[in-house]
Amino acid sequence: MNKIEYNPIGIIRTPFKETKGMPIQSAFSKAAGKVILSKEFLNAIKGLKGFSHLILIYHFHNAKKQAQIVKPFLSEQELGIFAVRAPNRPNSIGISIVRLIDIIVQKNSIELIINGVDMLDQTPLLDIKPYMKDYDSVPDAKCGWYDVREIKTAVADDRFSKV
Amino acid sequence: MNKIEYNPIGIIRTPFKETKGMPIQSAFSKAAGKVILSKEFLNAIKGLKGFSHLILIYHFHNAKKQAQIVKPFLSEQELGIFAVRAPNRPNSIGISIVRLIDIIVQKNSIELIINGVDMLDQTPLLDIKPYMKDYDSVPDAKCGWYDVREIKTAVADDRFSKV
Numbered sequence: 001m002n003k004i005e006y007n008p009i010g011i012i013r014t015p016f017k018e019t020k021g022m023p024i025q026s027a028f029s030k031a032a033g034k035v036i037l038s039k040e041f042l043n044a045i046k047g048l049k050g051f052s053h054l055i056l057i058y059h060f061h062n063a064k065k066q067a068q069i070v071k072p073f074l075s076e077q078e079l080g081i082f083a084v085r086a087p088n089r090p091n092s093i094g095i096s097i098v099r100l101i102d103i104i105v106q107k108n109s110i111e112l113i114i115n116g117v118d119m120l121d122q123t124p125l126l127d128i129k130p131y132m133k134d135y136d137s138v139p140d141a142k143c144g145w146y147d148v149r150e151i152k153t154a155v156a157d158d159r160f161s162k163v
Numbered sequence: 164m165n166k167i168e169y170n171p172i173g174i175i176r177t178p179f180k181e182t183k184g185m186p187i188q189s190a191f192s193k194a195a196g197k198v199i200l201s202k203e204f205l206n207a208i209k210g211l212k213g214f215s216h217l218i219l220i221y222h223f224h225n226a227k228k229q230a231q232i233v234k235p236f237l238s239e240q241e242l243g244i245f246a247v248r249a250p251n252r253p254n255s256i257g258i259s260i261v262r263l264i265d266i267i268v269q270k271n272s273i274e275l276i277i278n279g280v281d282m283l284d285q286t287p288l289l290d291i292k293p294y295m296k297d298y299d300s301v302p303d304a305k306c307g308w309y310d311v312r313e314i315k316t317a318v319a320d321d322r323f324s325k326v
Contacts, residue, residue, distance in 0.1 A: 006254040008164040043231040047246035050307020068206040080209035082291040091169040128245040144213020
């Protein structure tokens with residue numbers, strides 16, 4: 001199959017300069033951050049402000065690649081990369097659901113003020129989608145190894161990162 | 164910023180050969196489909212079977228590109244592309260949450276039998292993530308224009324597709 005090429009639409013600013021100590025999921029993060037978009041996208045955000053949550057799709061720019069089996073932060077088991085959310089995936093695509101706090105239009109950029117960031121500072125952003133509870137919320141989903149895990153909380157270390 | 168390049172990990176088989184008449188979201192679809200992965204990913208799916216739902220991240224291979232303002236299927240308003248889920252985005256990345264029914268290991272491939280497909284047949288797949296209710300479910304999210312829409316159900320037409 002052909003390669004697929006994307007151009008980042010912006011970057012995500014967060015307090016996290018390194019993976020070590022970072023929250024492992026946005027649901028476990030209270031950290032504030034910003035999405036910085038080019039001013040060219042002013043029309044593209046029309047209607048976004050009414051949404052409380054956004055889905056950010058981004059590139060794990062500091063991930064090691066291509067692992068098939070990993071031990072995630074929340075398990076002592078070795079698991080397949082498609083059964084976990086670790087960054088060192090065949091394609092280094094991440095998603096996080098963050099809370100949208102405000103939108104500030106600056107002179108040369110647009111800033112989306114967000115909360116619940118769990119990614120490295122300067123992460124290249126590929127897409128923003130509105131979180132739609134009717135499509136995206138499955139509160140009774142069964143979650144395999146996660147539902148029976150022994151490790152209940154964790155922060156990241158550098159096991160999945162380029163050194 | 165640098166371009167980012169991904170290689171599809173597989174394809175999604177669905178009953179939909181054209182956009183017209185397709186369900187517009189997996190939550191509105193009862194259609195059965197399959198993810199076809201290369202046998203090389205056998206280790207990468209270890210632990211996946213315990214999950215009831217998967218997040219599929221894929222390339223909208225038949226989308227027109229680069230719209231900033233669109234009229235989505237569920238609104239008469241013109242809205243920004245980042246405030247809707249239409250495919251003709253700056254980066255043509257789609258996500259769908261589908262139900263995982265079964266995993267069948269064939270001689271030369273792996274088939275994930277899924278339900279609730281809302282994408283075209285032969286869609287290139289970029290990533291599979293387990294749906295984690297603790298991270299991904301926000302049942303009380305506010306959804307802006309969607310919460311007050313007048314159009315309650317719709318199927319797709321070809322407004323966002325290459326002809």
